Amino acid sequence: MQKTTTIGFIGAGNMAHALISGLINNGFEASNIKLSDTDTTLLSQRKLEFSVEVFTDNSQVATGCDVVVLAVKPQILSSVCKEIKIHTRHRPLMISIAAGVKSRDINAWLGGGASIVRTMPNTPALVGKGATGMVANDAVSDKQKELAEQILGSVGEYFWVKEETMLDAVTALSGSGPAYFFLMIESMTNAGVALGLDKQIAEKLSIQTALGASTMSKQSADSALELRAKVTSKNGTTQAAIESFQEQNFEIIISHAMRAAFERAREIGFELSDNA
Ligand SMILES: NC(=O)c1ccc[n+]([C@@H]2O[C@H](COP(=O)([O-])OP(=O)(O)OC[C@H]3O[C@@H](n4cnc5c(N)ncnc54)[C@H](OP(=O)(O)O)[C@@H]3O)[C@@H](O)[C@H]2O)c1
Known part of the structure; x- marks a missing residue:
């Protein structure tokens, strides 16, 4: 990953915490990480722990980042995507860790043409021993695939699956x-x-x-x-x-x-x- 790569996390909960820890432990610059959440207490904790820039406005995280990690609950992903839609016109890599939500829906909510890697991590990611299945849509470049590998690889092992439908099998095996x-x-x-x-x-x-x-x-x-x-x-x-x-x-x-x-x-x- 280039030293200048910037990563924005939307949702500062457990999984974002695991990924940010993994990235920083692997030498990624905290100053290149932005994080947003609705919970200001949680944001203050994350800022104190990691020295990352924090925001309550998701659009400020999406704007200008090379990678946007969607780390909110599946039920609110649609509203978050619609909210950041006009702030992702620069076509960042979108990584979704939300269980169940399909890439084509995320793409539609973002207005189309988005580069999306959909992933299914598991809780041992919290201790750096995760197992993640992932799939890329057609818009994702090889360079963006490498970025996704470095991010998910910072909390364990990752495996690409060819078809998005296979993520349901990954969920049944390593997710649960x-x-x-x-x-x-x-x-x-x-x-x-x-x-x-x-x-x-x-x-x-x-x-x-x-x-x-x-x-x-x-x-x-x-x-x-x-x-x-x-x-x-x-x-x-x-x-x-x-x-x-x-x-x-x-x-x-x-x-x-x-x-x-x-x-x-x-x-x-x-x-x-x-x-x-
Ligand atoms: N934990 C796992 O083992 C696991 C495994 C695989 C996949 N995942 C997926 O990872 C995603 C995150 O899971 P998690 O366990 O990290 O959840 P989490 O701890 O609940 O974190 C989600 C965070 O997003 C915040 N949030 C709610 N609405 C928001 C908004 N509009 N904008 C920005 N932030 C908002 C939540 O705040 P409030 O709490 O105040 O609502 C919460 O702090 C989920 O989609 C889940 O399906 C989790």
């Missing part, structure tokens, strides 16, 4: 995925307590096991299936647990849950669309 792992941690903790462990110890063991398994899986050349086979000795304790999972159709449970998330993501997309 952190909650699936939280549920696993919660369930393993409760089961450990039922087996006689102290709650605190059971929780710490669950969390560390999740972290260890995830790190091993990431660092190893083996697939998850191979890693599982390696730790499952014949007639051992792990085999007993895995067989119990399989008898209760563990894979089908996961598949149904993700299908439900996928269908809901599509529904939300239609609910928020002007062209459903």
